[in-house]
Amino acid sequence: MEKVDITVIGAGVIGLAVSYLFSDLGKEIMVIEKNRSFGQETSSRNSEVIHAGIYYPKGSLKSETCIRGGRLLYEFCEKNKIAYKKLGKLIVANETGGISKLETIYKNAGECGVEGLQFLAKSEIRKLEPDVRCEKAIFSPETGIFDTHSFLEFLYKKSKERKVNFAFSVEVIGIERKGGEYKITVSEPHKEKFSFMTECVINAAGLFSDKIAELAGIDADKYSYRINYCKGQYFRIRDPKKFKVHHLIYPPPSEIDLGIHVTPDLAGGLRLGPDAEYVEAIDYNINEKDKNKFLNSLQKFLPNLELNDIIPDTAGIRPKLQSEKESFRDFVISEESTKGFPNFINLIGIESPGLTSALAIAERVKQIWSNIR
Numbered sequence: 001m002e003k004v005d006i007t008v009i010g011a012g013v014i015g016l017a018v019s020y021l022f023s024d025l026g027k028e029i030m031v032i033e034k035n036r037s038f039g040q041e042t043s044s045r046n047s048e049v050i051h052a053g054i055y056y057p058k059g060s061l062k063s064e065t066c067i068r069g070g071r072l073l074y075e076f077c078e079k080n081k082i083a084y085k086k087l088g089k090l091i092v093a094n095e096t097g098g099i100s101k102l103e104t105i106y107k108n109a110g111e112c113g114v115e116g117l118q119f120l121a122k123s124e125i126r127k128l129e130p131d132v133r134c135e136k137a138i139f140s141p142e143t144g145i146f147d148t149h150s151f152l153e154f155l156y157k158k159s160k161e162r163k164v165n166f167a168f169s170v171e172v173i174g175i176e177r178k179g180g181e182y183k184i185t186v187s188e189p190h191k192e193k194f195s196f197m198t199e200c201v202i203n204a205a206g207l208f209s210d211k212i213a214e215l216a217g218i219d220a221d222k223y224s225y226r227i228n229y230c231k232g233q234y235f236r237i238r239d240p241k242k243f244k245v246h247h248l249i250y251p252p253p254s255e256i257d258l259g260i261h262v263t264p265d266l267a268g269g270l271r272l273g274p275d276a277e278y279v280e281a282i283d284y285n286i287n288e289k290d291k292n293k294f295l296n297s298l299q300k301f302l303p304n305l306e307l308n309d310i311i312p313d314t315a316g317i318r319p320k321l322q323s324e325k326e327s328f329r330d331f332v333i334s335e336e337s338t339k340g341f342p343n344f345i346n347l348i349g350i351e352s353p354g355l356t357s358a359l360a361i362a363e364r365v366k367q368i369w370s371n372i373r
């Protein structure tokens with residue numbers, strides 16, 4: 001039976017960042033992806049924001065990988081000529097509840113080591129953003145946007161140049177522990193089955209990462225690895241020139257998401273959203289009726305916005321460990337020897353800020369891998 005050293009399941013941003021960082025090890029690496037190309041799921045259905053790491057609890061993986069990952073990502077984009085803009089972000093509040101949330105956010109960010117945050121008064125906000133109405137705001141200078149597709153393409157092309165193998169339209173359907181290694185069974189494009197052996201498995205399967213863990217025999221419910229789907233819809237502004245918005249504008253976050261926000265994109269457009277709703281199945285349709293919800297939410301700080309300004313855009317699904325009833329859950333980045341699965345590395349629940357964190361997550365995976373050698 002054929003054998004490779006390392007198998008990465010999934011060619012989203014996490015699988016690609018891992019394959020890129022591992023590609024200098026001189027190991028035989030195989031990336032398996034069920035879609036026809038890389039980055040067809042959550043990695044191309046998001047806000048493309050480089051987050052500063054403001055909201056996550058101190059010491060959490062989300063906090064640490066976001067802060068480090070953001071720095072790495074800006075350097076990476078600069079070095080490799082990937083388009084980005086460090087636009088800065090305003091978290092705006094109007095009512096007392098919102099303002100006290102801003103204070104909690106500011107304190108947490110400072111404790112986590114996020115640099116450069118400032119409170120702005122109404123008059124300062126008016127100068128920066130004449131169309132935005134609010135009483136108080138936090139300004140985050142380190143938040144930005146970037147060209148995700150070019151980033152993914154760069155990681156893919158460089159990995160390939162460095163001899164990483166990619167198998168597209170190939171789905172992992174079986175994982176069996178055998179003689180200290182893993183037998184991976186895949187279904188190929190014409191549904192033929194094929195199996196090979198591997199020493200190490202890296203599960204970067206996004207929305208299906210709980211299912212991949214289960215294929216190997218890891219009990220997803222026992223270890224709280226079950227993924228919940230939380231859909232986020234986007235609308236956009238029909239005529240972006242009608243509004244002067246220069247920064248990313250966010251309301252204070254809720255328990256499950258960052259709130260419906262306005263994001264200028266690299267092409268000069270203005271994206272609205274995402275909203276957040278737990279769903280049973282993956283579908284990327286936009287419910288046009290939700291325009292009203294978007295309008296009500298956004299008019300609180302963009303009072304001149306009208307229903308007719310809003311047109312449907314795209315949607316993404318967050319792979320959330322946190323169920324509707326739970327509060328914060330962190331990323332899972334775990335080598336599973338203690339569960340009886342040595343050399344099996346699970347990356348589960350990689351929701352936002354996963355894009356920002358990708359290079360830092362891959363660094364951690366490489367560190368884990370070298371520790372188990």
Ligand SMILES: Cc1cc2nc3c(=O)[nH]c(=O)nc-3n(C[C@H](O)[C@H](O)[C@H](O)COP(=O)(O)OP(=O)(O)OC[C@H]3O[C@@H](n4cnc5c(N)ncnc54)[C@H](O)[C@@H]3O)c2cc1C
Pocket residue numbers: 009010011012013014015032033034035038039040041042043044045046047048049050051170171172173204205206207208209212231232233274315316317318319350351352353354355356357
């Ligand atoms: C609405 C929304 C907005 C977001 N905004 C931001 C943002 O602005 N900034 C930020 O930092 N993060 C953001 N995120 C989070 C970010 O997009 C994700 O954390 C990141 O894209 C996850 O990447 P991934 O590689 O883990 O998953 P994916 O991109 O989903 O990749 C997983 C891959 O695994 C493949 N796969 C699954 N099962 C199998 C199998 N059995 N065999 C073979 N292949 C398989 C899938 O086909 C898929 O291509 C957002 C997410 C959402 C949903």
